[in-house]
Amino acid sequence: LMVDLVLNHVSRQSEWFRDYVEGIAPARDYFITVDPQTDLSQVVRPRSTPLLTPVQTQEGSRYLWTTFSTDQIALNFANPDVLFEFLDILLLYISMGARIIRLDAIAYLWKKIGTPCIHLPETHEIVKLLRDFLTLVAPHVLLLTETNVPHAENISYFGNGDEAHLVYQFSLPPLLLHALQTGNSRYLTRWAASLPSLPTGCTVLNFTASHDGIGVRPLHGLIPEEEFSRLVEGIRQRGGYISMKRDTDGSESPYELNITYFDALSDPEDPDMDRQVARFLCSQAVMLALQGIPAIYFHSLTATPNDEAAVRRTGHARAINRKRWDAHSLEALLQDASTITARVFRSYLHLLRLRARHPAFHPEGVQRILDLGDSLFALERTAPDQSETIVALHNVTAHTVTVPIDRIPSLQKAGQGKELITGRTMKPVPRTLRLSPYATAWIRVSPPH
Known part of the structure; x- marks a missing residue:
């Protein structure tokens, strides 16, 4: 059982935030208030939305730090009470049987004006503290960091074997997509051959898709700029969307491709569904063969196409990859061997069963x-x-x-x-x-x- 520990922020609908608005202790000191005239130009932004969000409180208007969106209010880990709150939450998750703790958006945890506010030494110290805490109270529980950033920055969260046990292999999804769209494995092979040995007891979580989009910051420096531009345009041609982030110079650049992985591997010039199925299964076989632990998104098992209706309904690009299946409809598709859903699902299960039987695919192989x-x-x-x-x-x-x-x-x-x-x-x-x-x-x- 993996549980998401969202340390960076809480919902605007949370009790902590309501208490902050009312000035009730201790939550009145849980958030980060900033003068809107402050120079925040050095802060690395994962989104193009404003960094500060005005909030009306009992004491008047305040501007709060909101790294990701106006409804996700960033927490102040410089206040020890916030850390102790999360240690309590962590103990609750462990008591409920959590085996892996996923540290959501951990790279942005510590904020210090005048710095990029990403990967700060204090953030790494918090991860080390959580690792030490687990070693003492629940040594069977693993830490997984979610840091959708360039590869060298990503694996820095292994530390010296004293931070995360697991790190997402964020460069794999876009690199693999590029290889199969272009029919050229050069950059994928070059990257895979350069992967360093990992600290003892640590490994990567290999994946191609998740509830979010396909992050492209981890492609930085791995493929030429013109190849990257073609990849982005290719997603638009396949019915996907491009989410942007704001750079320090005020410009915007892509940070995420919003599309299902199955439709990302379609070919607008040759809409042959058999060929698309083969291309998709090849992508999953690569992911399963690589050293590490495979993480498989539900919609990869079912070869789910883009949910364009959900994007129109919600206004959110990420909804394209978050289809909510009707159980009866899905069961009917799986029972009909001729459907794309059944073909991919059965082939995928075959690969998984093979992988499980062979020790060569062990994470330490x-x-x-x-x-x-x-x-x-x-x-x-x-x-x-x-x-x-x-x-x-x-x-x-x-x-x-x-x-x-x-x-x-x-x-x-x-x-x-x-x-x-x-x-x-x-x-x-x-x-x-x-x-x-x-x-x-x-x-x-x-x-x-």
């Missing part, structure tokens, strides 16, 4: 990225106890690709292999292997007798 050219994304996973090796091959293109077996030593040396997804035994491993468009092969390698 060794990962080696194989550069086999721009048409393939390939990697090798080895079980922690060396009991098995799996070579994972993914064709990211719309054409059949011949895999260069001579560049994969483990396959060259193998006496035989087994392709896990189809169940086909390879005796011996062939000298050439052809992958159809967007196909995946997970080959378990057996040593020669």
Whole structure:
């Protein structure tokens, strides 16, 4: 059970905020009041909305810090009472069986005027404190940080193995999307090959979609600017939306692509649904094969299309990826094997069951990225106890690709292999292997007798 611990802010409808408005202790000191004439130009903004929101209180008008929106009022962690409130909340979650605590928007926790107010040393100290607290009272509980920022900043929340146990792999969703939209794995392979070794007891949470959009700040420095612009425009062509943030110079730039991952992998020039299904399943196979723990959004299991009606109804771009299924309608789709929903769901379950059976996919299993050219994304996973090796091959293109077996030593040396997804035994491993468009092969390698 994972529980979201939202430390940065509370709702404008909360009791704490109502008490603040009425001047009731202790909540009257839980928020951050700022003179609107203060120079806040250095503050890094994840949104384009105003940083300060006017609020009418018993003592008159006040301007409060609102990092994300006018209805999410930022908390003042410089007040120790706020920290102790959250330790109480954390204990409640643990008592209810929480196994993972997700620290929502943790990067923006500490505010200090005259600084960017992101990744401040005090924020990292709070994460360390929470880690120490869990080590004492609930060592079985894991901390997960949610920091939708460039990769180096993101993994800084591992600290020296003394902060988060888990960090979201935020660069993966947009990089993988780019690879499959362009049919070119170059930047995905380059990034994956550069990933550092993680502290003992730490790993990443791999994902492609979530209740939010696809964050693009983590793409910074990973693909050329012109490629990024094409990616953004491609989302618009596929019926998605682009959410913007305000930069320190006052301009705006994209921070999030609002679209379902399934429709993000459509092709406006070739609306072949079979091809879209294959492209989508390839994306999920890549995510499942990578070192770490997979996190799967419900709407990925069901290949949910864009919910444009929800966007019109709510006025919120994120609603496009938050469809509320009617249970009977969903069950009917799943029972009809010919529907896209059923096809993706059954194929996804097959991949998950395979992954669960093979220790090579353990989070601590060794990962080696194989550069086999721009048409393939390939990697090798080895079980922690060396009991098995799996070579994972993914064709990211719309054409059949011949895999260069001579560049994969483990396959060259193998006496035989087994392709896990189809169940086909390879005796011996062939000298050439052809992958159809967007196909995946997970080959378990057996040593020669």
